[in-house]
Amino acid sequence: MSLTSAFDAQQHRIDANQTRRAQKAIQLADTGLASLAFVILFAQDALQAVVGNTVGVALAGVICLLYSIRLLRNWRKIRWMRMPVMLVLFLVSSGIALLWSSDIRASLVAWALQLATAGAAIGMTMLLPWPALVKALGTAVRWVLGLGLIVEAISLFVVRGPVWGLTGHLAMLSFAAVVLLVVLPLQLADRTVWRGWGYMWILFALAALVYTQSPQSWLALIAVVVGRGLVEWTRATDPLKRRLIYVVSTGLLVGLITSLVMTWSEFAEASADGSWVALVSTSSPLAVVFFVAVLVTTYWRSWFVAVDRPQWDLDTRRPFTATSMLPLLMMTALIIAGAFDARLTTASGLLLVAIAAVVTKYPERLRGELR
Secondary structure, three states: OHHHHHHHHHHHHHHHHHHHHHHHHHHHHHHHHHHHHHHHHHOHHHHHHHHHHHHHHHHHHHHHHHHHHHHHHOHHHOOHHHOOHHHHHHHHHHHHHHHHOOOHHHHHHHHHHHHHHHHHHHHHHHHOOHHHHHHHHHHHHHHHHHHHHHHHHHHHHHOOOOOOOOOOOHHHHHHHHHHHHHHHHHHHHOOOOOHHHHHHHHHHHHHHHHHHOOHHHHHHHHHHHHHHHHHHHHHOOOHHHOHHHHHHHHHHHHHHHHHHHHHHHHHHHHOOOOOHHHHHHOOOHHHHHHHHHHHHHHHHHHHHHHHOOOOOOOOOOOOOOHHHHHHHHHHHHHHHHHOOOHHHHOOHHHHHHHHHHHHOOOHHHHHOOOO
């Protein structure tokens, strides 16, 4: 009997080890797929220029299909009723708007890309632990920025002109640097990246910003720094004594909106194909309303996810995590930079908005839970 029990215990340990290895392999595959999706969407313009719209849509479709299969396999583990309603309504209303489109083919391609991007965002958020998703984003942006600037340096000697690296556009190359400057400091604070390596990439991203000379990206970075300062101040303040912080935040928000309104026309003319207004002008009024609702509700949830301690029982002193600030800071950067360049409202921009919208509806995932 004892021999049987020992054998059963040994077999149980072997099965447990095999299960853990299988789960780790699946997570590594999901992380790699997420990194690939980020790279493809950040480099969408370059891909379209090199291989055309058809291949670009096909790549997005393949990624969406892979995530759809993974989501179907985990269907019962996901609480679908908590999905952000406004995001779903925005996608549905964009599809309905096809009925009034003057160019049905181009509009259908754009809507298919929106669906694929949202599907990838849901898949990333629901299948990956939050630290792994942050790691995938950081890794992808480092590849985009690093290889992009290498390509740019080569182009200066070969074609004697800028190609804007892998992104195919100045605004996206500079925004990739902003994303890296958002992600890396949070990873450094949580000690999930090697410190020397992280600081080196921060200097590299700053150099990319200086090189691209993008005013909107600098504005976005300044807003991110101010936003993080407010979050740190709020975290250090008792929840019952935060009135002054909210007064200051409101004042800063009003000042920011005023300055954006006053300077918007000048910058928007410089990138005439750019700004959130481009999205508004090409969407139905109902889709615009839902998209604004997505931004407002996501930003609202992101703030409280960032400033409140993780709590699921009576313990109110659990430590904060730095990466729980990522949805708020990323939304800040997207809204500011997106006010001046419409390319940030497509592909990678929509992916980041959708990830923030979904993960803030499942704040327990920011604590590392998978349900």
